[in-house]
Amino acid sequence: MTRQQLSNLTLSLDDSGIYRVALDVPGRPMNVLNASVMAELEQAVNELETRSDVKMVVFKSTKESGFLAGADVEAIEAIESADHADRLMKQGQQLFDRIENLPMPTLAVLHGPCLGGGLELALACDYRVARDNSSTKIGLPEIKLGLIPGWGGTQRLPKLIGLKESLSMILSGKHLSARDATKIGLVDLAIQPDLWRDEIVRVIDSLAGGGSLRRKLPDAASLWRLIERIPAVHRRILSLTQKRLAGKSKHYPALAAAIRAIIDGYDPRADGFATERREFCDLIETPTCRQLLRLFFSRERARNLKTWTPHSLEMIHGDPIRTLGVIGGGAMGAGIAQAAAIRGYGVHVKEVDADAASQCSARIDRLIDDYGRHKKLDADQLRQLRDRIDVGTDFSALEDADCIVEAVVERMGVKQSVLAEAEKAASKSAILATNTSSLSVTEMAGSLSRPAHFAGLHFFNPVHRMELVEVVRGDETSDATIAQLVSFVRALGKTPIVTTDSPGFLVNRILFPYLGEAIMMVREGQSIAAIDREMREFGMPMGPLQLLDHVGLDVALHVARSLGAVMRDVDDVIEVLSPLARRNQIGLKSKRGFYDYHGKKPQPRETAEVVDFIVQPAASERFLADGLSEIQRRLVYLMMAEAIRCEERRVVEHAWAIDLAMVLGTGFALHRGGPLAVVDQIGTQTVLENMERLHSQYGDRFTPPASLQLGAKQ
Structure with a gap:
């Protein structure tokens, strides 16, 4: 066994000829591709191109958070000119081209995020395996920043998974689960978490011994892939896609740029990689890209607890919110309950009477069924999700809730009365919140004996689609309460904005x-x-x-x-x-x-x-x-x-x-x-x-x- 420790990579060769490139970028919650990482990858490739004793190469991450979240967005924002962008894109394209052409088989072992440049690195490998759990996300999200993949994504992805699926991924920026990526041939094997380590060993042994992971696609998919390769067919598909997106491309030029790069990737007379590089360089200077990058960083700041409560770690007392109470099971209350249950919270919804409780249960069932169809959940998964939500009519069921959100009719007197009842039933450490969209949080707190534990938590309708939540600070709301609620909003996968208690909030x-x-x-x-x-x-x-x-x-x-x-x-x-x-x-x-x-x-x-x-x-x-x-x-x-x-x-x-x-x-x-x-x-x-x-x-x-x-x- 030989081992070399670099700043971001650990390079090792075992006695069986398996060369491992393990990523762990220091000081980062997730791995990113920055100049330092790219230089060390190049160093590894330089060595691999000269070795005859390596049977195969494994690219993996030693961070539990995931494989690679993509290129460092701060470095993208810092690009000063089209020439600067061209140098960076050429460097990445050439490096990944060398990985693709290594003389030994290469395997990318994916878990957690594998996005943008991370997926482009994986596409340059011969094989890809992924952990089959909810944290694995595979995609090319560059379009959401007003850009296109610049390190070969527009060229390799269509060749691997076909035009239809690659257009869907590149033009939407969506990510796939390990299972869905396997279905379209992007990933060769999706591995259950409890079999992860043993299966990785088995796969490596098989590939090092000359085996293969290639899965046969269903006959219909294979036939369609063949049809797509006919020049007249793929030209027609791309032409129709251009026309369909012509209106939107006026505001979002990356859509048209991605299609142009893919078109040249199919044209034997053109250099698709050069087109991809040129289009990326043109896009980096557009106002759309600059605004989308600005919004990206704003969102990152909003999701940082210290943005809203600089001393947040000292402010949060006791355990985080784990159990949620919701008062009112209308459209908003049911939506909040579903959003919390999806993220693993136990939820009790309190309704006014049995009839309202029955209607609330039916409403939640519809939301969960819709979510299940979208996420392709099986019956057991749906049942587990539904079992996290209990609907009843008794305030006493709220006594174990860490946070209680009121979502009743928008009338001050009604809300004050309901909140006063909830406070009597709740534990002394519980936080109370109102989902009001316009009423004064400070005035509402007048009915409470613990106003410091009360704030606004304004979700937007429909809850399952809207990312924003306004956390509204009343005159007496404590910093600790704000810190707890901001943490809760983040745990729901949403973005908090803390506002003062002014008419209409923000x-x-x-x-x-x-x-x-x-x-x-x-x-x-x-x-x-x-x-x-x-x-x-x-x-x-x-x-x-x-x-x-x-x-x-x-x-x-x-x-x-x-x-x-x-x-x-x-x-x-x-x-x-x-x-x-x-x-x-x-x-x-x-x-x-x-x-x-x-x-x-x-x-x-x-x-x-x-x-x-x-x-x-x-x-x-x-x-x-x-x-x-x-x-x-x-x-x-x-x-x-x-x-x-x-x-x-x-x-x-x-x-x-x-x-x-x-x-x-x-x-x-x-x-x-x-x-x-x-x-x-x-x-x-x-x-x-x-x-x-x-x-x-x-x-x-x-x-x-x-x-x-x-x-x-x-």
Whole structure:
């Protein structure tokens, strides 16, 4: 046995000729590919190319956290120019090409994350085995950063698993489980955790002895792979994919870039690796990439406990939250219960009576069944998940809960009464939280004897899809309570943003002026379809009026009434929403709101059907060029203004959290980076002058924030 210890790698050769390259990047929770790691990998390859006594090479990680999380994103952000990017991409491509061409068989042993450059390294190996458990995630997520794989991913993956599956992975950035990766031939063997060590030894012995791991794909899959290789077929598939994504590629150029790299990979006259490298270098300088990188780091900061509670380790007393109580089993309560159960928490849902409990159980069953279908869970796994949730009507069942989340109707008196009852039943160390979207947490705490143990925990609907959770600090909420709740949100796989207890907190406070202005535009007779179309063009996932239908116009009416203190002209919004609510035309759940949902596709209604009378619009002004249409400007400027006011009033401690919250909580156009980022892109002087003209045209709701006026003067 020979052994060499480097900074990031341990290189060893045993007596049977097995050469192991073991990764363990110091000071990192997960392995990443940085300049130091790449240099040491090159050192290992230099040696392997000259050795005749090596029977096979095994690439593995000695970190339990996983194989390789990909390239160091900080190093990507630090790329200074296209030439700098080209050098880095060429270095990686050449190194992985040398690994692919080593004279002995190579095996990548995967567990935990194997993403981006980590998967590209594994693709350069002859074989891949993976641990078959929930922590194993295999994929190429570069598209989510506005980039494409740059170390051969667009070239090797299609050749290995076919065009259909590789397009799906590269263009979505999704990751696969070990089992799913095995089904498509990306991984040669998925190994159960309890057999992991023995099976790895068996596989290595077999491959070193001249064996193979290649699995035969089902006949239909094999036939389709052959058909895909026909030039006319793969050209047609790629052409159709380009056309389908043409609209989205305007905002996300990496989509078109990935397809161009794959096209050249299939063309014998082209150099696909050179195309991949060139496209990556072009993308690194795009505004979309820079905004997506910025949001990536913001998300990392938000998920760091010390961002919100710098002395968090000293603040968390006792055990972490393990058991959850939920009061109210409606859409939000059931969603919170399901999200906690998926992450292994025991949950007790308290309902008002047996009938409500039965409805809650049925609601949770549907959520779990949908999740099971999506994750392909078997009957035993579904039963284990469902058994973690208990639904009843007795407050006493909450006495063992470490945290109790109230999710009842949005009425202050009801919530105060329910929370007071819950506090009596709860243990002295339990945390109480409210899922309110708009009511004052501080006022709610007036009914409690331990207000320091109480805070807001605002989940967004639908809970299973929405990543953001606002953790709302009341006037008397302790730092220890905030630390516990931030840790809990992270454990749920979600991203926390800590806010002060101000009207609408953060997201609703910024979002509602935008939604309210869309309602005002309908009141002026503007087309519902045109308003929503313009905002989809801006990059929003859906227009403001369709979003209101999804939220529920009754909910929007309630929020509007609660935002009177911070939103001008809110009475005009209420004037439109109130008749719709009285007629039970409250959006998707009643099949009619701004849209009609009775057909196969939602149809925008005529303005005259929605509003009782049309208000004459104000005379138009001339505006400075800002890249926005008239409709977009009127809607987006209100979001920008309110985001600036939230920064002025320290609704959150960190300005970057405002943009992140709007992206995660509303789907704000990712490629634009958030409302504050849009201010920077347009320029404060232009934004100020246009806001002053909007103020002249539409009134005080467009009053420029004080700091915008100050910033424009500097």
